[in-house]
Amino acid sequence: MSSAGLSYCRHLIKIPAKIQYGKFRTQQLLCSPKTTILMVGSPSYERRSSLNADFHKPPTHEIVYRKIREMILFGELAPGQAVTIQGLVTDLDAGMTPVREAIRRLTAEGALQFQGNRRVSVPELTLAQLDELAFARQAIEPQLAFLAAQKITPAAISRLESIDDSLNAAVRRGDVKAYLEHNHRFHTTLYEQAEAGILFAIAQMLLLRGGPSLRVVCGRLGTNGLPDKHLQALSALRSGSPEAVANAIRDDVNQGIEQIRMTLSPPGV
Template sequence: MPVRDAVRRLVAERALAINPANKRLLVPSLTADRLEQLSLARLWVEPELAARAAARADTGLVRQLQAIDADLDEALRLGDVDRYMAANHAFHFALYERADAEILLAMAGGLWLQIGPFMRVVFGRVGADVLVADRHAEAIEAVKAGDADGARRAIAADLSEGMDKMRLAVEAAA
């Protein structure tokens, strides 16, 4: 029963789909239109979470983000895409959880469920070399300063650059 419930949740979150012809589970295709919608939704939700988190930040959060970012940088240095993906997720959600905005956090989680598998495939295919530019250091500095607008801008830029890389990969595959 727990597996059935998990599958239902993933279908409801649109991370999985059920083929009506044979009832098999599948990951929805990442089309240019779907990617555009996911990108737009992430840009509406995630920068706001970052801004709210910056207003509630303390030195513990700053240290946590710095440690995660150091691990992310090490993953990049080693070309370890799996480690990069885990650290990137940990960075974003450590920040977002501090926002104290459960509705927005749930929305961000659902968006990551939908985009995560495609990020893994795309970045696994192109390698960690294209991942070196992120805006995490800028976000950390904004959080450290309690600068909500700076955190919003840094995360928006981080998302835009990452989604642009995914868009180019989707277009190249088409």
């Protein structure tokens, strides 16, 4: 190769200048005025990797939204319990702006309501609202289960079995928060298999509206008073019967709704 060609190649390839103690110290040679090849382990490569990780990290307002949403879903914020916006800022170690944005989104979804004096609370369901919630859940969730059963893989069924095992363990030790988390995870993991984005989004909203009231049920009955139909759904999934899966989920939803109804009904009704 001519000296001119060799000189050109040196500008195309980035090579280590020295290897010391197992680490590369590199020269940065340009392939072109706009292109650089980075060696794995070089400082430039590590900086680029860090930038990529930051690029894929959810924005702060999204992280705060998810945290408050979980507080609602899993009982840290009970129906009727008022909290201050400043209190959420302190508890979440977040800025005022992302907390306000998260509250705005959750209020639009019906999961929070303003109380005035910079306070918000989780709405308490009325019996009429519970009837609406029951109608919507009975229409949406069995259909998602039916669609999921047609597409689900053995690996996904194994994940659901593992989640249900964790749920049952939480029931045995009386861990309400873990019970609520695993119950929600079981349903959402199943519904995701349907690959029906519109129905799934509606189901997520419905679970968010009903989750806090299920926490009230746990407080009154304890976790041992919360039977479900997950085993029936799993058995139907293994046998490949979409109709039976849909029926099991419908029964599971109805059972939960009736438990909530008991906590909302006046004594003696």
